Amino acid sequence: MNYAEICIIKRDGKREDFSISKIKNAISKAFSATGFQDEYQLIADVTMNVINQFSTPTITVEEIQDLVEKELMRVRPEVAKKYIIYREWRNTERDKKTQMKHVMDGIVAIDKNDVNLSNANMSSHTPAGQMMTFASEVTKDYTYKYLLPKRFAEAHQLGDIHIHDLDYYPTKTTTCIQYDMDDLFERGFRTKNGSIRTPQSIQSYATLATIIFQTNQNEQHGGQSIPAFDFFMAKGVRKSFYKHMSSLISFYVNLELGTQPDEKAIRKLLEAHLPSIQSTELERESFRIALIALQINLDKEHLIRIMDKAYTLTQKDTHQAMEGFIHNLNTMHSRGGNQVVFSSINYGTDTSSEGRMVIEELLKATIEGLGARGEVPVFPIQIFKVKDGVSYSDKDFAKAMAVENIEEAMKAKYEAPNFDLLLKACRTTSKALFPNFMFLDTEFNKNEKWDINDPKRYRYELATMGCRTRVFENIAGEKSSLGRGNLSFTTLNMPRLAIEARIKAESLVEDTRHKEAVEEKAKDLFLKSVRNLSKLIADQLYERYKYQRSALARQFPFMMGNDVWKGGGALNPNEQVGDVLRSGTLGIGFIGGHNAMVALYGQGHAHSQKSWDTLYEAVMEMNKVVDEYKAKYELNYSVLATPAEGLSGRFTKMDRRKYGKIPGVTDRDYYVNSFHVDVKEPISITDKIKSEAPFHAITKGGHITYVELDGEAQKNVRAIAKVVKVMHDEQVGYGSINHPVDTCHACGYKGVIYDKCPVCQSENIMRMRRITGYLTGDLSSWNSAKRAEEKDRIKHN
Structure with a gap:
């Protein structure tokens, strides 16, 4: 074929004359990026082999790139990978120019899409909500282009990691x-x-x-x-x-x-x-x-x-x-x-008459709810602190369970002075889904300075954000939750690492019929990739931390000026916040542990010991990276069981597009949260708690275990109390109990409502459900992935 007659069709449909040098330059860059130097002859050979495969006088840019990929895979697979990544990156950058217009159009038209529904706590269709969403999308684009180092932006956009709250990145603010x-x-x-x-x-x-x-x-x-x-x-x-x-x-x-x-x-x-x-x-x-x-x-x-x-x-x-x-x-x-x-509030351990009155009246007001019809309040997220000898004892539990009428048990006197309040908290949870429960005597939640005789002992009690973020250990000062928070967190795509490990293992093991050999190789590759990606995230978090610490104190006049963030009060307004932020935490998060194990072994970790052990090892690899970076930078790195809302479907969509539909992995609209057992898994309450509890000790950046009960929970306070005891005994750090709470808008009837209200037949029903720690009464405000996940949730026996 006469090369002079070849016509290249560009992506916008325009035509241009063929140029050998453009193909050769692209291949050369891929070789250089991989570290191969002076491969002039091989580069020339690859270029000619690509051109020799042209079969028509017109060819598209995409077709040429496909041929380059194929040829590089044949002679230098590692170079091919760099070329593919670069190609995806360029495609992403190119697409963004048109995507931004589509995103803005969707905001204007108040479409029910995942951009507008990324935050279930925001009404994105109101004028102010639209402005917030416009600003968010434009600011993310600014962050990608001008603030993020390329390797981190690339990893995020390709779906290897997810850098949370990118829209707030330029403001240098912290999380909580x-x-x-x-x-x-x-x-x-x-x-x-x-x-x-x-x-x-x-x-x-x-x-x-x-x-x-x-x-x-x-x-x-x-x-x-x-x-x-x-x-x-x-x-x-x-x-x-x-x-x-x-x-x-x-x-x-x-x-x-x-x-x-x-x-x-x-x-x-x-x-x-x-x-x-x-x-x-x-x-x-x-x-x-x-x-x-x-x-x-x-x-x-x-x-x-x-x-x-x-x-x-x-x-x-x-x-x-x-x-x-x-x-x-x-x-x-x-x-x-x-x-x-x-908002979140922690309580349960003040045994004074005044503190007990606060708890008691708060619980009553929570049950009474909002408005004339007693709607279940979404905020604050309430967390009851379970402390041995203060709000719990085995002897008290046995005494209460022996009383036939649980309401009478709440009036009894107990050894633990606030045990009656724990029972009342269980009653409140049965009606209003809150409080959640945090267990202060779980080994990793203890503080050696806690003393029952200290009137300010709360300084040494762990407290948590309702969504699960945990801030306690402190490399820069006192081990306490007061006056501190999370700086930022980033999540790795665990299922993708497992998919790629399995694919690579199958290509490396000569006899793929030898299942154990393939799985062993896949596991080894998976753990190495978890470690490597965790290190990349640790580097990214450090870069963000350096950027955050350059903020001026006057950018946070209330938080720093009033010493809300401890140490900020000593700064003058024009001084950088600097080392004041060292008390905050940096979270390396993960999502889709269940899906990753299915990708490796065909089974999740609920009923497969091999899967459970591998997932535990993977999280331990993340902890090793955390320990290394703690020592390296003297910062509070931690592993976080990511609370995924907007992220819940992002990775899945990208991986389905890249790897196709893999049963149990990419065939749903969401990845299962962190180390959680699959929401569709038929498993008992006790087995679910036992399966998840050990992960709490190795996710000190934050964690939560949920169980799903049926609608009878409102009538069975005893069942709630028994679940709390199992969590306590199994060393759960932080736990929550879900059950359906439905309210008819028309007549106010409360209970489990299916299609219509059983009293007035109205279909206008508020369905209160939990999403990443907090409640919402309108499922239509959830993004598509979280709606799909909620629909799949089964009840635990």
Whole structure:
């Protein structure tokens, strides 16, 4: 064929004259990128072999590239791989120019696509929501082009890894924070428009907590959490009690004697003699005698009646405060798109009368729900802390289970002072899906500094974000959750590594009928690739960390200016945050452990010991990388069991396109989350917990284990309590119990509703379900992958 007559058809349909040099240059670059130098003759041979395969006078660019790939695979497979990666990268870059227009068109048209539904907590069809989505997509593009080093951008765009929250990358912000709210309340804090002084009632404590949540949310892209809600609110309860006591005593004296006593002086005596809202006889008598100095003579009977009334009023205030707290967190918007705060609260271990009152009234308000019909509140995510000797004991559990009526068991006295509250928490979970449960005596959740006699022992109790992010160990300071958070996290595509390992193993093992040899080789390749990709992620996280630490303190006026992130308060506004961020965590995440094991062995890890062992080894390889990089940079690297929402379908789509439909691997719309047993797997509650629990110890960046119950859970608090005990005994770090909670919008009926409401036949049903840790009552706001996953979830027996 006369080369001068050959015409090349470009991707846009234009034609140009054939050029040997363009093919030769592309092949040369692939050789150079692989480290092969001075291969001039081989490059020339490959070029001519490609051209000799032209069979028509016109040929497309894509056809030429296919021929180059084929020829390189024959003579230099490693060069072919570089060429293929580069080709995919160029295709991705090329596609982005047209994809951005399609994305923007979809936002304008408020299509129900996975861009608009990437965040189930945001209304993307509202004007503000559209603006948020526009900004998000454009900022991601800016990050790809100008901020990310090429090898990381390439790995993300090709689907090897997923760098989370890329739209927030240019802002240099961090992910999440756990508040030391006691510190904030005692010092007071500043917002943009002024300063806030120390609150003086439980209503003010609860209201200011929501303001702190809302204000700080605008300086981070992830969740906000209160680590010890009961401890922090208890002071507000005590202050309200003192206020009611001084007011009632003043009223009584005025009524009896016609004089007006000094309420501030009464308040000082209360603080000196009555340390709690539930006092001893000796404390009451001491206070009664002290009042004589103010010319106030109260007999014992009247004092007790006044104290009982003050207690009742305080309890009412506390209930209203908790009710307002829940309502505010479900209605106060923190961002455009009607987004409320991603809020979490941890509680359960304050044994004071005030702390117990906070927990009790919070649980009641959660069951009562929102609005006239008691809708289940989505926020805050509530986490009950299970602590031996404080909120749990085996003896107490046996005693409670022996009582026929579980409601009566909640009224009994137990060795563990808050065990009754644990039972009430189980009742609340049965009706409202929250609280979740965190187990402080699981070995890796313990802190050797914890002391039951320390009034601030909460400093040494683990707390978590509701979505599962765990911040506890600290290479840069105190082992605590207070005033710290996650900096960023990135997830590796575990199923892809397994697919490629299996394919390569089958090409390397001479006799593929020897199943064990193929599997052994595939496993070896898989573990090596997990290690290598984990190192790439560790490098990427370090680059992002260096970028984040260059932010100025004034970019986060509330978080740094008020010392919300510990150490930030010492910075001047124009100073870089720098080493202050060293206390944060960097998470190497993973998704699709089940799918990866199916790719390797044809079976998931729920019922195959070989699969379970390999998945465990893979996560341990990630931990080895974490340990190496901890030592290398003295930063808090950790392995994270990724909470995948927007990511849940991204990897799957890309891998199906690349490898086709592989049964049990790429044939669904989603990969199963982290180390979780397949949502479709028929497995008992106990077996699921036993299968997943060991992974909690090796995913210290965050983890969660769910079990799915049927609709009868609302009637069976005992079953919830038994699941909590199994989690406790099996050393689960953090666990949650799912069951269907449906509400008819028309008549308010609650229960398991199938197609129509059994009372009024309405089809307008709110179906409350859990997505990556938090709840949502409208499945239509979920992306397609998460909807498919929810549909596949089976109930565990």
